[in-house]
Amino acid sequence: MSPMSPTPADPRPFRTAAVIPAAGRGVRLGPGAPKALRTLGGTPMLIHAVRAMAASRAVSLVVVVAPPGGAPEVKNLIDEHALPERTDYLVVPGGETRQESVKLGIDALPPDISVVLVHDAARPLVPVDTVDAVVEAVREGAPAVVPALPLADTVKEVEPGPPGEPEPVLSTPVRARLRAVQTPQGFDRDTLVRAHAGVAVDGDGATDDAGMVERLGSPVVVVPGHEEAFKVTRPLDLILAEAVLARRRANDEF
Numbered sequence: 118m119s120p121m122s123p124t125p126a127d128p129r130p131f132r133t134a135a136v137i138p139a140a141g142r143g144v145r146l147g148p149g150a151p152k153a154l155r156t157l158g159g160t161p162m163l164i165h166a167v168r169a170m171a172a173s174r175a176v177s178l179v180v181v182v183a184p185p186g187g188a189p190e191v192k193n194l195i196d197e198h199a200l201p202e203r204t205d206y207l208v209v210p211g212g213e214t215r216q217e218s219v220k221l222g223i224d225a226l227p228p229d230i231s232v233v234l235v236h237d238a239a240r241p242l243v244p245v246d247t248v249d250a251v252v253e254a255v256r257e258g259a260p261a262v263v264p265a266l267p268l269a270d271t272v273k274e275v276e277p278g279p280p281g282e283p284e285p286v287l288s289t290p291v292r293a294r295l296r297a298v299q300t301p302q303g304f305d306r307d308t309l310v311r312a313h314a315g316v317a318v319d320g321d322g323a324t325d326d327a328g329m330v331e332r333l334g335s336p337v338v339v340v341p342g343h344e345e346a347f348k349v350t351r352p353l354d355l356i357l358a359e360a361v362l363a364r365r366r367a368n369d370e371f
């Protein structure tokens with residue numbers, strides 16, 4: 118019997134935690150506070166992301182990986198913005214790269230967690246249905262699950278050159294076969310731990326946990342993502358995020 122199989126002796130066979138890497142600076146967003154602490158609709162992005170994970174009944178623990186020196190501030194923020202009764206949280210300090218930050222979050226997980234979501238603080242508006250679909254696919258036996266969407270743009274592989282210079286095109290992958298991946302990505306805990314133990318941090322590190330699982334040779338599956346799970350990366354993304362929040366608030370009034 119695999120370690121993932123429920124047994125009568127284990128009443129909570131799939132206890133699920135969400136690790137939220139939030140330790141990035143947000144260089145592409147421009148000058149200001151660390152990205153995860155910037156506000157959307159008056160609430161820090163990180164709090165939106167924590168709430169999005171806690172909204173799933175499956176998630177019983179949220180581990181926030183805080184910006185350097187920011188752990189006490191993050192703890193205060195979470196205390197101010199109450200979480201559901203069923204949700205515990207931990208805050209740990211982050212690292213130099215996203216890969217290191219995620220590893221620090223994984224290292225803080227208690228032993229009874231068997232399913233792990235990894236969710237970017239920079240994707241504050243992911244709907245709960247997407248979170249639940251990822252958890253469900255892991256519980257049904259997939260060791261690694263990624264929400265993703267088909268691309269609107271055609272993609273070209275180029276030989277990168279100096280900024281602003283024309284770059285030679287190497288190939289054009291068939292768009293219908295491509296997917297843009299989002300988070301939360303979901304993992305059987307052992308698979309994620311092995312991936313992070315087996316892939317050394319190289320340069321900026323891996324930006325995608327599922328990609329690290331692929332390097333182990335383990336299968337990864339894609340489930341449908343959601344357009345509201347977009348990543349807040351550049352200033353225009355803040356405008357989109359504010360518009361999505363405004364639409365949600367207007368809908369809630371009816």
Ligand code: CTP
Pocket residue numbers: 137138139140141142143144145146152153182211212213214215216218219237238239240348349350
């Ligand atoms: N992240 C992290 N630790 C790092 C770098 C990134 O926890 N050392 C987190 C970010 O806080 C974010 C997620 O990883 O929630 C995705 O990263 P990205 O969107 O690239 O955010 P930043 O690295 O903050 O942005 P930028 O690359 O523009 O500086």
Ligand code: MG
Pocket residue numbers: 141
């Ligand atoms: Mg980054």
